[in-house]
Amino acid sequence: MKSGAERTEIVRRSLxxxxxxxxxxxVFVYGLDExxxxxxxxxxxxxxGLLSPIPGSGRQRATVMLRALPVGLLLVTLGTVLAVETWAAxxxxxxxxxxxxYAAVAGxxxxxxxxxLQLFYILACFPPYAPQTLGLRLAGLTVGVGLLALCELFLLPRPAGETYRNSLARAVATAGDLLAGRTAGLPPEELRAHGARLRLSNVPPAERPAGPGRAARALSQAGSAAxxxxxxxxxxxxxxxLEQLLRGEARTDGRAGPKAGDRIDPASPWLLPRxxxxxxxxxxxxxRxxxxxxxxxxxEAIGAFQRMRVRQVAGRAAEVPTPVPVPVLRRQAALLAIAESVRVLEISVQVGLDGRRTPPIEPRELFWxxxxxxxxxxxxxxxxxxTLRSVEFHNAVRIALALGAARLVAGSLDLTHGFWVLLAVLTxxxxxxxxxxxxxRAAVAGNLVGAVTAGALLIGVGQHTDAxxxxLAPAMLLAFALGPLFGIVWAQALFTLVVATAFAQIAAxxxxxxEARIVDVVTGSAIGLxxxxxxxxxxxxxxxxxTMAGLLRECGPLIEGTAQTLTALPPGSAPPPQTWPALHRLRLAESAYAQFRSEPAADASGADWHGLLIAVHQVLLGAQWLPRFDLPTSALPPDAARRALDDARATAxxxxxxxxxxxxERDGGRHPPDRPGAPVEEQAGDGPPLVEEQAGDGPPASRPPPPPLPTLIDLDVWLTSLASQLSRVEAGLPGTAGRHAP
Incomplete structure (x- = not known):
């Protein structure tokens, strides 16, 4: 059911x-006799204006139309030349x-x-082969596009919506006010609502930073970080x-031995204001x-923060009068994740607003x-x-083959007004x-009704072109308004009436x-089906x-490689894992998921693909920033390092x-995740959380906690978060229902 604003815009667009x-x-028919x-x-x-869903305000749409005009002129020229032979066309x-x-990949x-633009070539590539009329064709196209651009600008233009940049600024300001203590008591639902408004599916298409350029990529990454x-x-x-961080609860209460007021966490109050x-x-x-x-x-601030954490647990007794509890270290890990998100946000905003090339920024795989x-x-x-794994490639191949087959059939059978065959395939x-x-089915039914009406009109009116x-104009107004409002049947019926009245004025x-339109539409429908x-x-x-399976297979080596980098002997001897393959597959998986969500009964499988993407983002985030900020300066305890590697292999x-x-595959999922139900501590990096994450039930009591070292604490938080996410995802995959709970 369309909203009132949508109905109003449909009527205005029809005008x-x-x-x-x-x-x-x-003007051309009665004024110039052309x-x-x-x-x-x-x-x-x-x-x-009608068959192309160009997004945006009136000014934005007019700009796209005028930029598309040179391409349209080229396509009309190409179609006019290739109409000489059916095989060439x-x-x-x-x-x-x-x-x-395939241009859909550009935004x-x-x-x-x-x-x-497809229709411009289709209209020109059909007989008669008349290259001498090319100038007239280009003139008509230019006038039509120019008039439409003027109407978009001045006749009830669609107003501009809020820019993505302003939406992003509001969300970032909310986070900054909360961290600075200027806003208190914001419920989690409100914070998540601010973030949900930055999801591209909730942003008007014209404002989405979806292009391949630097500014668009950077703003998209900034939105993900926000x-x-x-x-x-x-x-x-x-x-x-968060309340503990903001209140600066970093002192003991005197019951642990040292006197009350001893500061046990000077690092967090130092980093939080920055x-x-x-x-x-x-x-x-x-x-601005x-x-x-x-x-x-x-x-530099994050590096200093990590050095302070290390001194807290590994410094001399005089420097560490009070042992640092593990909960404090976990809270510091959460603040470190927040700081990394803000670091990515700041760099992305800088690049998105500036738009120029920069020197290499670490990690280069993230900011390539x-x-x-x-x-x-x-x-x-x-x-x-x-690639065959890309749904954009799928769609481009499908439509190209369908249009090519339709042009071959229409040309071989010499169908009258054969471009209606291709128009049916396209629409x-x-x-x-x-x-x-x-x-x-709806289109054929609508065309039958429209053909009967148009046939009666042509018989009744005869050759009276003034009628x-x-x-024509009232019929177009009704067709362009009622069709989008009431569906395909109305659209096809009324459009059949429009083309009949238009062609009756051009030729007898x-x-x-x-009848020819019915034949062409049915032919095009059969080819499309x-x-x-x-x-x-x-x-x-x-x-x-x-694509999800291929993406998951790239995650195992990343998880193990990250743990091996952090636990290597000597420290720093193992390079961090390469994330390029996983990043490429992630983009393909997100495209497939976006199309999957647009199709009917998308949730019939019950699989939580959204949650799976969240888990993969968690993998990529940790693989990018843990080796950068958590690489130890001295060897970790052997037993703890071995346990960390075992945990990483189990998660992989x-x-x-x-x-x-x-x-x-039948042998998949025989056992529950190796480390089920752990609290989620979302990590930093580049990848938007596509759904809200939930906390788990905590680590199993039988599993000993890691030693109070920042590297091991941060690695453990990352792995337990992954285990919790993967457990919830596995419960919804086919073949696992009822076998084990998350």
Whole structure:
């Protein structure tokens, strides 16, 4: 059910498209007596204004349309030239269809303009082969797009929404105020709500930082860091640790031996104000839209904080009058995670607002894009998705094959108005065969109703073009408004009436025009359904399983490699694990999950793919920052190091078992996770927590706590968090229901 604002925008859009289409059409047909440019002036606004879901305000949409105009002119030229032979037009359709559909990897705006650009080539690639009319075709297209852009700017334009930068500034300011003690008593639900508003699915498409450029990548990473920060604060609020940090509970009560008031945690009160101040600076920079002149990185402060923690547990007796309790060390680990989130946030905001290339920033795997050229960023985005594991690649191949087949059939059978065949394929194709069949049934029913109405109109009115001219504009207004409001049946029925009245003014037409449209739509529907059945018919349902399994298999080596780096002898002799393969597979898995969520009955499997992505983010975060800030300066106790390695191997085996379950292997998931139910301490790094994390039940009583060393405490917090997440995920995977609880 559409909201009132959505219904209002649909009506306004129908007014804009109708005015632009009718104006260009009437001027060329009745003012200049030029039917060829009239056809292009009619369909250009319909293609870009109605059939292309270009997001954004009126100004943003007009900008996208004007930028798409040169591409449209090129496609019309290409289609006009290749219309000489059916085989040439088919090959051109395959290439153009794939490239334009694959443009979705560049972000919402290119993806939104792609269907309209497809129609520009489709309209031009059909007979008659008339290269001498190319100038008239380009003129009509230019006039149509120009009129539509003017209407978007001045006729009831859609207002601009809040920018992602402002939403991010508000969320960061909330976190900074809470850390500085200026805001008290914020419930965890409110903090999570601030973070949820930064999820890309909750951001208007035009404002999403989804492009391949440096600024877009950096703002997306900043949003991830801000969401992670707010989730960390929400969790610490639930456990009471945040209140302890803010109150500075770092003194004993006198019952442990030393006199009351002895400070046992000078490190946290030293770091916390710096973290809060940097949050305020980031929020102010985002509001101004200008990066700080002198960025204040937290690298040195975090390093000093870690050295203070080490001195607390390994210093001389005179320096450590009171033993540091493990709960204090765990609270320090939580503050360290918050500081790392703010460090990533500050760097990302700086790059996002500045947009220029920078010297290498550590860890380079996390901030690789900051030093890359624009051409490399675009190339990486396109080549990175050029794989059978990419749903964007799936969709591009499917639509290219369907359009190519439709052009071949229409050309071989010499169908009248054959471009309607391709239009049906383009507008009715969906990502699953079930969705495609449902759309086709409604479209065929609507076209039958529309064809009967249009046939009766053509018989009754005959060749009186003035009557068709009077009917066209109101028919377009109704079709463009009622179709999106009431569904495919209304849209197809009314659009059939529109094309009948339009073509009757260009050339003599009879009731057979409506008959031809029925034949073309049914032909296009059959081709689209056949391609949907043959090419990935279940959409992302299977792909999300395969990509999640591949992602989990990359996590095991990261977990073991991180533990080996921290426990190596001598310290620092083992390099940190490489996260590139996991980062690449993570992007593919997130794309598959995004499409999976857009398909009907996405939750039928019961698997918590969102929670699995959270767990993988946890793996990547720890693998990136634990070796950077927790590398010990002296050898760890052998027994403790051995236990840590055993825990890491057990968690890695759990990821392998979950990978087997994702692909349906029968030997997967025979045993529960090796370290079930542990408290979640969210770690820092680069990866948005996609869902809110929950606390577990604590470590098993039989498992001895790690020695009070910062490295071992931080590693233990990371591994217990992973075990808790993986346990909850495993409980929902197929084949595990009822076997064990999380």
């Amino acid at each position: 804009r498209v109708t005015l632009a289409s009718a104006t260009g059409f009437y 039917p060829v440019p009239a056809l292009y002036a009619l369909f250009a606004p319909i293609s870009l 088919v090959l051109g359709m395959l290439v153009v269809g794939f490239l334009l559909a 919402p705006r290119p993806a939104g303009a792609a269907p309209g 969401r992670r920060l707010l989730e960390q604060l929400a969790h610490l609020t639930e456990t009471g640790q 973290v809060a101040s940097l949050c305020g600076d980031c929020a102010e920079a985002l509001r 839209g200008r990066a700080a002149d002198k960025p204040q990185r937290l690298d 894009y900051t030093e890359a050229s624009t051409a490399r960023l675009w190339l990486r985005r396109f080549l990175g998705n050029m 009715l194709s969906r990502t699953t065969v079930g969705q495609t069949w449902a759309a086709i 068709y001219a009077a009917i 037409a009879s009731w057979q025009l409506a 056949l391609c949907a059945m043959l090419a990935w018919p279940t959409g992302a349902r299977r792909e999300v399983r395969r 085996r759990t990821t392998d078992r979950l990978a087997a379950l994702c692909t349906g």
